[in-house]
Amino acid sequence: xxxxxxxxxxxxxxxxxxxxxxxxxxxxxxxxxxxxxxxxxxxxxxxxxxxxxxxxxxxxxxxxxxxxxxxxxxxxxxxxxxxxxxxxxxxxxxxxxxxxxxxxxxxxxxxxxxxxxxxxxxxxxxxxxxxxxxxxxxxxxxxxxxxxxxxxxxxxxxxxxxxxxxxxxxxxxxxxxxxxxxxxxxxxxxxxxxxxxxxxxxxxxxxxxxxxxxxxxxxxxxxxxxxxxxxxxxxxxxxxxxxxxxxxxxxxxxxxxxxxxxxxxxxxxxxxxxxxxxxxxxxxxxxxxxxxxxxxxxxxxxxxxxxxxxxxxxxxxxxxxxxxxxxxxxxxxxxxxxxxxxxxxxxxxxxxxxxxxxxxxxxxxxxxxxxxxxxxxxxxxxxxxxxxxxxxxxxxxxxxxxxxxxxxxxxxxxxxxxxxxxxxxxxxxxxxxxxxxxxxxxxxxxxxxxxxxxxxxxxxxxxxxxxxxxxxxxxxxxxxxx
Numbered sequence: 354x355x356x357x358x359x360x361x362x363x364x365x366x367x368x369x370x371x372x373x374x375x376x377x378x379x380x381x382x383x384x385x386x387x388x389x390x391x392x393x394x395x396x397x398x399x400x401x402x403x404x405x406x407x408x409x410x411x412x413x414x415x416x417x418x419x420x421x422x423x424x425x426x427x428x429x430x431x432x433x434x435x436x437x438x439x440x441x442x443x444x445x446x447x448x449x450x451x452x453x454x455x456x457x458x459x460x461x462x463x464x465x466x467x468x469x470x471x472x473x474x475x476x477x478x479x480x481x482x483x484x485x486x487x488x489x490x491x492x493x494x495x496x497x498x499x500x501x502x503x504x505x506x507x508x509x510x511x512x513x514x515x516x517x518x519x520x521x522x523x524x525x526x527x528x529x530x531x532x533x534x535x536x537x538x539x540x541x542x543x544x545x546x547x548x549x550x551x552x553x554x555x556x557x558x559x560x561x562x563x564x565x566x567x568x569x570x571x572x573x574x575x576x577x578x579x580x581x582x583x584x585x586x587x588x589x590x591x592x593x594x595x596x597x598x599x600x601x602x603x604x605x606x607x608x609x610x611x612x613x614x615x616x617x618x619x620x621x622x623x624x625x626x627x628x629x630x631x632x633x634x635x636x637x638x639x640x641x642x643x644x645x646x647x648x649x650x651x652x653x654x655x656x657x658x659x660x661x662x663x664x665x666x667x668x669x670x671x672x673x674x675x676x677x678x679x680x681x682x683x684x685x686x687x688x689x690x691x692x693x694x695x696x697x698x699x700x701x702x703x704x705x706x707x708x709x710x711x712x713x714x715x716x717x718x719x720x721x722x723x724x725x726x727x728x729x730x731x732x733x734x735x736x737x738x739x740x741x742x743x744x745x746x747x748x749x750x751x752x753x754x755x756x757x758x759x760x761x762x763x764x765x766x767x768x769x770x771x772x773x774x775x776x777x778x779x780x781x782x783x784x785x786x787x788x789x790x791x792x793x794x795x796x797x798x799x800x801x802x803x804x805x806x807x808x809x810x811x812x813x814x815x816x817x818x819x820x821x822x823x824x825x826x827x828x829x830x831x832x833x834x835x
Contacts, residue, residue: 405419406436408429409450410449411450418455622640633771637650648702658698664773676735683700685697710748719804729809743782
């Protein structure tokens with residue numbers, strides 16, 4: 354005796370929950386008495402989803418029909434889970450029996466001519482996995498009709514609701530991917546009057562377009578303008594520069610950058626997008642108009658030909674040792690924007706796929722970080738062996754290229770050689786990497802960056818036999834005071 358069952362009150366009497374109205378019953382008696390006292394229990398908004406199963410004894414040819422999978426499993430001795438998998442695949446053979454869905458049942462489930470199915474909503478609440486047919490029949494998510502008469506009777510009010518055209522279609526909740534803001538991809542109207550929804554650098558030849566279309570849009574061109582001229586430009590200026598071209602999204606085709614900045618560079622190379630800014634210039638991605646080949650162009654803020662020549666030579670010195678992308682040459686150019694003009698130098702170099710800073714922002718496993726740590730240490734060792742010093746080593750200046758056709762890192766390379774020099778010291782590179790990733794340096798560190806920094810400090814201690822490494826120590830080493 355484990356349950357206390359409340360005796361129902363006689364009709365017309367005041368409810369009383371005192372102890373004399375309790376009976377001590379077993380669990381089975383309690384369930385049976387509850388069902389007897391509540392005849393309408395378990396008759397809510399449910400649908401009959403059991404599937405009649407037809408079985409055939411292969412040896413005798415005797416055919417039987419069972420109302421559910423569980424009943425067929427008990428009659429034939431086949432495991433219920435195994436029979437469910439068989440029926441899910443449409444039927445099959447097992448233990449001398451052939452199982453399939455009853456054909457009469459399948460004919461009942463067939464959609465009638467002109468029948469329309471809609472999700473069921475009752476009093477503003479959507480009924481999960483329940484659909485209504487225009488013929489007044491119910492189904493679950495597999496569109497099986499309700500065969501049970503009790504279920505159909507209990508849902509009679511919903512049928513009337515549907516026939517009165519008061520049934521609503523519930524709004525499906527958008528997924529996280531669908532809730533992300535989408536980039537505007539408005540159609541571009543060319544001078545020929547032709548509308549195109551999407552233009553890539555490789556697709557220009559197919560369209561036969563000879564205009565200077567870019568892929569970055571107003572946003573990237575504005576960043577380039579703020580970086581090079583140290584002043585902002587209004588959106589109106591960019592729209593005028595587009596000369597009636599429509600499509601102002603961040604990745605839509607436009608003429609903003611090339612028309613706002615008159616340069617000799619645009620004769621051979623088309624502007625693709627703005628990649629970032631550095632202390633000495635702006636970095637953009639360009640595309641060869643004839644071959645479609647892509648390069649990275651670094652445009653200096655201030656013209657210093659000697660410094661740019663030394664930086665390009667140092668980059669090629671690193672490239673010859675397999676440590677950097679190749680720089681193809683230095684060209685002098687002049688940028689004009691309205692009344693503003695500025696002489697600059699342009700360096701074209703090989704394209705890299707991403708930087709270590711972007712790679713560390715994503716969730717990484719511990720073994721991936723350990724592999725990256727070994728790569729960084731081997732890089733420092735190789736620079737020491739070749740007597741090369743980068744001088745500005747941090748996550749943003751460590752880039753890599755993926756293996757062709759994959760997202761696996763193939764080669765790790767260095768970029769930005771404004772402080773590079775020959776006859777370097779590996780202590781300087783360790784100290785610089787530890788220093789620039791410290792919070793006092795103004796760097797926002799993530800968990801991945803903190804882990805790599807701690808491991809670099811351990812390697813620094815082991816190599817140079819120091820007991821304590823802190824920000825001030827590595828700063829002194831960097832400035833040559835330690």
